[in-house]
């Protein structure tokens with residue numbers, strides 16, 4: 001790629017990010033090059049610590065995964081990726097201050113509105129996955145519509161990061177139906193990521209209740225369902241991470257937990 005190409009791709013990306021904030025559903029400019037490859041270092045820019053990665057395959061485990069090894073000391077905090085970007089950045093910052101890594105399953109229409117968040121998540125050392133295009137009740141959709149929900153978000157992730165993301169999680173469903181599982185595999189995801197602990201944070205019960213639900217239910221190998229975009233979740237994260245540390249548990253990416 002010439003330096004002129006790099007500048008023009010970077011400009012496209014930057015203007016798309018600005019435009020994306022104004023119009024939901026306004027996708028970033030099409031390019032076969034990834035944002036990461038196209039980026040020219042800027043003064044003061046954060047150095048990416050994690051590269052984007054292809055979908056994770058865990059040999060010997062079921063297609064649908066809801067927990068990791070029970071004999072280790074790791075857990076995965078996994079987030080529905082949508083909502084207020086300031087709350088999302090605040091949550092990622094709290095995780096990073098405590099040395100924790102999280103997994104964000106991004107909704108495609110959120111990435112259209114906030115394309116810069118894909119890079120923010122990866123640059124923090126976190127993991128990024130697919131949580132469908134519009135967060136519809138995917139298990140109730142006809143086959144073609146369900147596949148479009150998976151493929152639409154995969155396309156956003158590929159254009160923004162060069163990968164369709166590490167994991168797929170169905171929307172409005174804890175577990176995928178056989179049909180949705182087959183469609184996810186067709187779209188390129190070897191596994192469907194479920195969870196074994198629901199924090200119930202999306203009901204906004206208050207930070208102390210979120211903390212209690214998580215710390216009462218968590219154990220080695222747990223995959224916890226949480227949500228970006230909720231102030232109570234941001235406030236609950238530091239005491240949750242503190243509680244994990246006291247028990248000798250570490251919050252790692254889902255790929256690190258499973259592999």
Ligand SMILES: [Zn+2]
Pocket residue numbers: 080081131135171172
């Ligand atoms: Zn969700």
